[in-house]
Amino acid sequence: MVKKIILLGATGSIGVQTADIIREHPYEFSLIGFSAGKNMNITRKLIAEFEPEIVCVQQSEDAKMLKAEYPAVSFVAGADGLIEIAVRDADIMVNAVLGSVGLEPTLEAIKLGRTIAIANKETLVTAGHLVMDSARQYGAVILPVDSEHSALFQALNGEKKEQASRLILTASGGSFRDLTRDQLKNVTVQDALNHPNWSMGSKITIDSATMVNKGLEVIEAHILFDFAYADIDVVLHRESIIHSMVEFHDTSVMAQLGTPDMRVPIQYALSYPDRLPRQQAKRLNLAEIGKLNFQEMDYKRFRALQLAFDAGIAGGTMTAVLNAANEQAVALFLNEEIKFLQIEEIIERAMDQHEVLANPDLETILHVDAETRKSVKNMLK
Numbered sequence: 376m377v378k379k380i381i382l383l384g385a386t387g388s389i390g391v392q393t394a395d396i397i398r399e400h401p402y403e404f405s406l407i408g409f410s411a412g413k414n415m416n417i418t419r420k421l422i423a424e425f426e427p428e429i430v431c432v433q434q435s436e437d438a439k440m441l442k443a444e445y446p447a448v449s450f451v452a453g454a455d456g457l458i459e460i461a462v463r464d465a466d467i468m469v470n471a472v473l474g475s476v477g478l479e480p481t482l483e484a485i486k487l488g489r490t491i492a493i494a495n496k497e498t499l500v501t502a503g504h505l506v507m508d509s510a511r512q513y514g515a516v517i518l519p520v521d522s523e524h525s526a527l528f529q530a531l532n533g534e535k536k537e538q539a540s541r542l543i544l545t546a547s548g549g550s551f552r553d554l555t556r557d558q559l560k561n562v563t564v565q566d567a568l569n570h571p572n573w574s575m576g577s578k579i580t581i582d583s584a585t586m587v588n589k590g591l592e593v594i595e596a597h598i599l600f601d602f603a604y605a606d607i608d609v610v611l612h613r614e615s616i617i618h619s620m621v622e623f624h625d626t627s628v629m630a631q632l633g634t635p636d637m638r639v640p641i642q643y644a645l646s647y648p649d650r651l652p653r654q655q656a657k658r659l660n661l662a663e664i665g666k667l668n669f670q671e672m673d674y675k676r677f678r679a680l681q682l683a684f685d686a687g688i689a690g691g692t693m694t695a696v697l698n699a700a701n702e703q704a705v706a707l708f709l710n711e712e713i714k715f716l717q718i719e720e721i722i723e724r725a726m727d728q729h730e731v732l733a734n735p736d737l738e739t740i741l742h743v744d745a746e747t748r749k750s751v752k753n754m755l756k
């Protein structure tokens with residue numbers, strides 16, 4: 376049976392790699408619709424290759440322009456268009472957009488009991504409890520794409536969750552892992568975009584350099600697997616070969632390993648519960664395992680990780696504040712309007728200014744998200 380795929384964020388790093396997997400397995404998957412933001416070149420290439428039923432783009436002018444070029448395709452635009460495409464009848468909706476913009480489309484697809492393959496960690500950090508409560512209510516399946524959470528999901532597969540005692544996330548340390556905090560004062564955007572192991576979109580690459588990414592992933596792990604923060608650890612692992620581990624109460628540790636290639640966790644989510652062969656993948660050289668490097672996480676050097684734990688433990692709306700402040704701050708850094716170390720300063724100030732609201736509904740979360748973005752803008756005035 377060919378699985379019909381709806382892909383949000385098709386023109387991004389995860390989106391393009393998801394298209395690779397669909398291309399590699401034409402008898403397993405069919406791309407029936409996708410969303411893009413502003414990248415019309417990749418959008419045109421995907422339309423020509425996959426002949427989707429429906430395409431969403433950010434700007435309505437782009438939708439009009441494309442309609443003239445591809446009259447057989449339906450085009451929608453903007454936030455409403457993202458929801459319209461997300462709820463399209465399909466076997467899997469892949470959320471690979473960037474940022475909390477992915478939240479409402481995901482919630483609407485969940486209400487229809489859809490299977491969601493989720494790469495978009497901002498959705499889960501912003502409103503993970505709403506997402507998981509709604510998934511339980513409507514019987515929707517949430518499959519992790521993020522490499523660490525795919526590893527945790529695989530290591531937990533077939534196990535009794537109550538017999539797992541600890542989640543151990545691995546962190547490469549990012550682009551500046553060999554710099555002291557003092558040396559971070561004048562680093563450039565170009566330097567920050569130079570991740571040692573992964574080729575990713577700009578925002579997550581900056582998040583890896585600040586260690587916010589690992590902080591978001593700690594919250595994502597708490598949300599997806601319902602582990603207390605006290606039972607989630609992070610270890611520095613320079614090679615990104617062990618993608619994360621689960622320790623059980625008999626002290627066994629199950630790990631998932633592989634060369635750093637996001638197509639593997641993407642394919643696993645799409646083909647779950649089966650595994651499909653990957654001829655094109657670079658197989659792990661077993662000699663490399665002997666050289667793997669692990670170090671204790673240094674929470675002083677990587678202050679943003681501590682902030683993320685603090686936000687998760689505070690709960691309620693605080694994770695939405697962390698995420699929104701970070702999204703704004705990273706955009707400012709990428710625009711060269713602030714220095715690298717100001718990213719974590721902005722996050723800390725936004726959190727200090729926030730009164731946590733417990734058990735927030737969607738309206739409250741969206742309001743807090745918007746207010747946080749405004750407050751970050753005011754910080755710089």
Ligand SMILES: NC(=O)C1=CN([C@@H]2O[C@H](COP(=O)(O)OP(=O)(O)OC[C@H]3O[C@@H](n4cnc5c(N)ncnc54)[C@H](OP(=O)(O)O)[C@@H]3O)[C@@H](O)[C@H]2O)C=CC1
Binds near residue numbers: 383385411415579
């Ligand atoms: N890249 C990776 O290896 C990994 C990514 N992730 C997560 O996956 C998600 C996507 O990351 P990544 O692929 O790197 O991001 P990219 O920036 O490469 O791609 C983001 C995608 O979302 C679209 N987009 C951006 N903003 C909007 C918006 N406001 N409305 C509609 N569409 C929008 C972009 O469109 P366009 O480019 O056309 O403007 C693009 O298709 C993130 O949450 C990230 O943390 C998780 C693990 C690994």
Ligand SMILES: CC(=O)[C@@H](O)[C@H](O)COP(=O)(O)O
Binds near residue numbers: 521522523547583
């Ligand atoms: C590929 C992926 O899942 C990214 O989240 C990656 O893990 C970032 O790596 P670090 O945050 O460990 O540098």
Ligand SMILES: [Mn+2]
Binds near residue numbers: 522523524592
């Ligand atoms: Mn990850």
